Amino acid sequence: MINEKIKNIIIESRDIAAEKKLQASFLLHYENSHLMRIGNNSVSLSTSEELFRLDIVVTIGSKQGSHTQLGDISSIDQILRSLEIAEEKAKVANDKDYTPIEDIVDEEVKEESQYDSDFEKLSPSFKAQAYAEIFNQVGDKYNYSGSWSSGYTEQFIATTNNRNTAYHKGTDQLFSIVLKHPEKHWEITSSQTGWRKDDFSVESVIKQLKEYVEYYENLQPVKIEPNKYTVVLGPQAIAEVIEMAIYTGFWGRIYEEKQGWTSNNKFGDKILGENISICDDPANDNTFKFKFDLSGQSRIKRMLVENGIFKGLMYDPSTAAKFNKQKTGHNIRSSSISVKCGDGEECPLEAVKSLGDVLYIPALHYINLPNISKGIFTGSSRFNALYVKDGKVVGPIYSSRITDTFQNVFGDVAKISKADISVNLSNTYGRRAPVASSVPKYMVCRGVKITDSADSF
Amino acid sequence: MNVDTALKNSIKKNINDLMDSSADYVDVRYLLNDDSESIMLYNGNLESNDTTFESGLGVRVLYKGTWGFAATSNLNSIENCFQQAFHNAKTAASLVKVPLSMGKKEPHISNFKSPVKIDPFTVPLSEKLAFLNKIDEQLKEEWILQRIVRADFQKKISLFLNSEGTEVERELYNVFASINIMALDNEGQMQNRTHDLFTTGNGTRGWEMLIDPDLFSGNIERIKSELKELTKADSLEYGKRTVILLPTQAWLQVHETIGHPLELDRILGYELSYAGGSFVDLDSFGKLQYGSKKLNVSAYGSIENSPGSFGYDDEGSPERDYMLIKDGILVNALTSRAMINEANQKAGKQIFKESGGAARATAFYRAPIDRMTNVNILPGSDGTLEDIIAGTEDGIIVDYPNSWSIGSNREHFHFGCEIAWEVKKGKITRVLKNPTYQGHTIEFYNSLSAVGDRSTWQVGQVDNCGKGEPNQVMQLGHGVPVVKFDNVITGERK
Numbered sequence: 001m002i003n004e005k006i007k008n009i010i011i012e013s014r015d016i017a018a019e020k021k022l023q024a025s026f027l028l029h030y031e032n033s034h035l036m037r038i039g040n041n042s043v044s045l046s047t048s049e050e051l052f053r054l055d056i057v058v059t060i061g062s063k064q065g066s067h068t069q070l071g072d073i074s075s076i077d078q079i080l081r082s083l084e085i086a087e088e089k090a091k092v093a094n095d096k097d098y099t100p101i102e103d104i105v106d107e108e109v110k111e112e113s114q115y116d117s118d119f120e121k122l123s124p125s126f127k128a129q130a131y132a133e134i135f136n137q138v139g140d141k142y143n144y145s146g147s148w149s150s151g152y153t154e155q156f157i158a159t160t161n162n163r164n165t166a167y168h169k170g171t172d173q174l175f176s177i178v179l180k181h182p183e184k185h186w187e188i189t190s191s192q193t194g195w196r197k198d199d200f201s202v203e204s205v206i207k208q209l210k211e212y213v214e215y216y217e218n219l220q221p222v223k224i225e226p227n228k229y230t231v232v233l234g235p236q237a238i239a240e241v242i243e244m245a246i247y248t249g250f251w252g253r254i255y256e257e258k259q260g261w262t263s264n265n266k267f268g269d270k271i272l273g274e275n276i277s278i279c280d281d282p283a284n285d286n287t288f289k290f291k292f293d294l295s296g297q298s299r300i301k302r303m304l305v306e307n308g309i310f311k312g313l314m315y316d317p318s319t320a321a322k323f324n325k326q327k328t329g330h331n332i333r334s335s336s337i338s339v340k341c342g343d344g345e346e347c348p349l350e351a352v353k354s355l356g357d358v359l360y361i362p363a364l365h366y367i368n369l370p371n372i373s374k375g376i377f378t379g380s381s382r383f384n385a386l387y388v389k390d391g392k393v394v395g396p397i398y399s400s401r402i403t404d405t406f407q408n409v410f411g412d413v414a415k416i417s418k419a420d421i422s423v424n425l426s427n428t429y430g431r432r433a434p435v436a437s438s439v440p441k442y443m444v445c446r447g448v449k450i451t452d453s454a455d456s457f
Numbered sequence: 458m459n460v461d462t463a464l465k466n467s468i469k470k471n472i473n474d475l476m477d478s479s480a481d482y483v484d485v486r487y488l489l490n491d492d493s494e495s496i497m498l499y500n501g502n503l504e505s506n507d508t509t510f511e512s513g514l515g516v517r518v519l520y521k522g523t524w525g526f527a528a529t530s531n532l533n534s535i536e537n538c539f540q541q542a543f544h545n546a547k548t549a550a551s552l553v554k555v556p557l558s559m560g561k562k563e564p565h566i567s568n569f570k571s572p573v574k575i576d577p578f579t580v581p582l583s584e585k586l587a588f589l590n591k592i593d594e595q596l597k598e599e600w601i602l603q604r605i606v607r608a609d610f611q612k613k614i615s616l617f618l619n620s621e622g623t624e625v626e627r628e629l630y631n632v633f634a635s636i637n638i639m640a641l642d643n644e645g646q647m648q649n650r651t652h653d654l655f656t657t658g659n660g661t662r663g664w665e666m667l668i669d670p671d672l673f674s675g676n677i678e679r680i681k682s683e684l685k686e687l688t689k690a691d692s693l694e695y696g697k698r699t700v701i702l703l704p705t706q707a708w709l710q711v712h713e714t715i716g717h718p719l720e721l722d723r724i725l726g727y728e729l730s731y732a733g734g735s736f737v738d739l740d741s742f743g744k745l746q747y748g749s750k751k752l753n754v755s756a757y758g759s760i761e762n763s764p765g766s767f768g769y770d771d772e773g774s775p776e777r778d779y780m781l782i783k784d785g786i787l788v789n790a791l792t793s794r795a796m797i798n799e800a801n802q803k804a805g806k807q808i809f810k811e812s813g814g815a816a817r818a819t820a821f822y823r824a825p826i827d828r829m830t831n832v833n834i835l836p837g838s839d840g841t842l843e844d845i846i847a848g849t850e851d852g853i854i855v856d857y858p859n860s861w862s863i864g865s866n867r868e869h870f871h872f873g874c875e876i877a878w879e880v881k882k883g884k885i886t887r888v889l890k891n892p893t894y895q896g897h898t899i900e901f902y903n904s905l906s907a908v909g910d911r912s913t914w915q916v917g918q919v920d921n922c923g924k925g926e927p928n929q930v931m932q933l934g935h936g937v938p939v940v941k942f943d944n945v946i947t948g949e950r951k
Contacts, residue, residue, distance in 0.1 A: 039727035043549035047526035070511040370873030373646035
């Protein structure tokens with residue numbers, strides 16, 4: 001963990017850099033991670049990692065160099081060696097055609113609002129017992145796989161521009177399980193996210209799996225022909241499609257360089273349906289909250305879309321400097337995207353009672369963007385996808401592909417759930433960097449294009 | 458390799474201690490150096506000028522049929538790391554229905570070094586920047602709105618030890634680079650052209666590869682000219698037609714719809730909760746007509762110059778050259794030791810004779826999983842690209858992926874590409890923009906109607922294949938020729 005001794009070494013290194021008139025920032029990242037993987041009804045891997053990473057950026061005029069050290073950072077000599085590497089790189093670097101905005105910690109911060117000490121002590125045996133209970137309760141004739149990632153991260157930032165430091169400590173987890181029928185090959189899933197030990201409930205996992213097992217065991221699968229359908233998107237699908245829409249429509253660089261699907265719009269234009277509002281809200285407890293970004297800037301709520309109207313963009317420091325804009329606290333790995341709820345019924349089946357034939361697609365697998373300028377995305381249904389008629393489940397659907405635009409899918413939304421949910425979007429390539437979005441439990445989207453379907457799940 | 462003797466002895470002692478405590482098997486990967494450097498010029502601005510140095514130890518313990526793993530960057534407390542891995546395995550052993558087994562292997566002492574003339578980490582940054590700046594200068598045109606030139610260098614020096622007595626020292630090098638330019642077309646949409654550093658499969662893979670103009674900078678004028686044409690081009694219309702994939706598109710097709718579905722851990726269901734499964738099952742081997750008789754696919758392929766050529770995998774098994782698909786029939790998979798034992802046991806027969814040497818880990822803090830090595834379509838006998846075009850009545854040639862979306866069991870796919878060339882009656886007629894194509898894997902490969910000869914074959918370097926939990930980014934290669942498929946759905950429905 002990042003203790004006072006390590007913090008003091010970073011501060012001492014910062015002071016040495018400042019004495020040398022260097023402009024430098026220090027970001028120390030610590031993670032203590034555990035992950036249990038399940039395969040074929042067994043624990044296939046139980047893994048622990050405890051890692052320190054130190055990122056140092058040195059700026060000399062309009063030149064920058066950076067160095068990351070993963071390893072022992074317990075001595076000041078090692079940190080000064082990393083500083084020296086970054087400095088040497090900055091000296092040799094090209095001049096930029098803009099002056100970088102200097103990293104500066106806006107205010108002294110110590111943030112631990114999403115830290116649960118009980119969760120930090122979550123034992124591997126607790127996880128194994130939960131999986132065993134699921135197998136026993138739902139039925140061990142099925143094949144189960146899954147993973148349960150849990151851990152805590154700490155980040156500590158100091159820069160040579162002032163004496164402030166920013167510290168964050170938080171816990172996070174993502175539980176998932178996949179149940180597969182050994183002969184019929186259908187798959188259903190359940191997942192949970194959160195930062196408290198109590199955010200996980202084995203009972204609700206068992207309940208959800210049993211509900212879907214009932215549908216999949218007793219109803220005939222349906223192959224969907226390509227056409228336009230009313231589609232109820234579930235939370236994972238909403239979160240991932242919105243994440244793509246945000247990245248390609250609301251990041252300052254993509255917008256300014258005319259690469260994105262909003263690049264021909266200006267603030268005030270109607271770009272989505274009037275019941276769609278999206279913001280980046282670092283105070284939303286459904287997301288993993290960060291009070292500051294990696295440049296040390298304090299983060300505040302920022303509207304991106306309000307009632308379908310284009311309201312804002314997100315600028316990281318280099319984009320802001322390049323395009324002469326204000327940086328918005330978005331030098332981050334963990335945004336807090338929040339989609340506003342509506343007044344739809346708690347249960348999606350209730351919500352579509354009067355809508356005739358609809359497809360319920362709670363998650364989309366492997367979403368990608370064939371045409372960013374037009375806002376076209378594509379992805380295919382996978383788990384828990386159902387054909388529904390007048391609010392009654394007709395049967396599970398085979399893997400079906402949506403290829404459509406953000407503007408169309410979120411342009412005609414008939415109903416939005418009144419309840420929201422946290423969806424974990426963390427990727428753990430490299431360092432642990434928890435990300436979650438807060439989204440409605442469902443959205444009923446009209447006229448969504450299904451462009452292909454398989455004869456299998 | 459200069460490994461501290463005391464540290465090596467300490468590792469061996471800890472391995473022996475765990476074996477004495479009833480562990481089934483133990484292995485250790487010590488990364489002395491895992492160095493990377495990333496340089497990116499974005500419109501001439503040096504937006505990435507970064508090095509990352511990593512070093513540490515990963516310990517894997519098999520106990521009562523299940524894995525425990527732990528990693529540390531603190532070499533002063535490696536005993537704790539061994540104990541943590543053992544503790545993880547013991548806890549996991551409380552829930553084992555299908556015990557894993559590594560089998561038995563004779564120990565060996567081996568080493569491998571990537572063929573390199575100039576270690577890229579010995580080239581001064583100023584020289585690297587001068588080289589990349591020169592390329593950026595050549596890209597400058599008023600109508601080109603974005604220019605991105607990047608180069609990434611990797612060097613991994615590692616020691617592998619296991620409880621069978623095997624020791625493997627490796628020194629691996631990778632050089633990746635790309636040139637990407639963008640311009641607005643006549644409808645205000647951003648169009649892209651990209652060239653990635655590739656290899657011929659032969660030669661060495663140090664700094665010298667990057668400065669070979671045939672492999673990299675010699676392609677600047679070509680992509681500029683193609684981008685210019687894209688800005689004036691019509692969009693591809695929806696319809697079924699022949700599709701010819703150039704190697705820089707074909708490698709991703711192979712990667713997503715042959716490589717991933719043939720990873721044995723996916724076939725056995727170990728990736729379901731993240732990457733997905735496979736439409737291939739254990740009954741498919743020796744029977745499944747994966748593609749037409751023209752389809753021959755190898756693993757590794759004895760390619761000397763590729764990110765997927767690494768000598769020995771992260772279980773100490775030698776990388777093997779073998780066929781995955783022969784004359785269209787599926788015959789083997791990408792395999793590691795534990796997975797082949799489980800698969801053979803499940804199938805009740807010996808499908809897989811030995812590990813394919815495909816257990817790989819991206820860093821010392823990740824446990825090895827089944828990965829691609831080099832997955833290659835072997836050159837065919839249908840001539841050059843020109844010969845294949847001449848034999849095409851109505852089709853498109855497509856190049857370079859800008860989007861890829863694949864079904865969870867790899868049974869269907871949708872690809873978007875940067876550029877297409879329309880082919881009518883054996884001749885290229887015009888450039889088309891926004892090309893996409895989609896299909897179902899088995900139907901698609903069975904429509905394979907032409908495979909280009911050795912003149913069309915090149916090795917695509919992949920620097921970012923993601924898989925596993927915790928996620929691991931892996932580097933690998935695909936040697937592929939020009940390939941032609943018939944009756945493919947192309948473009949998007951209105």
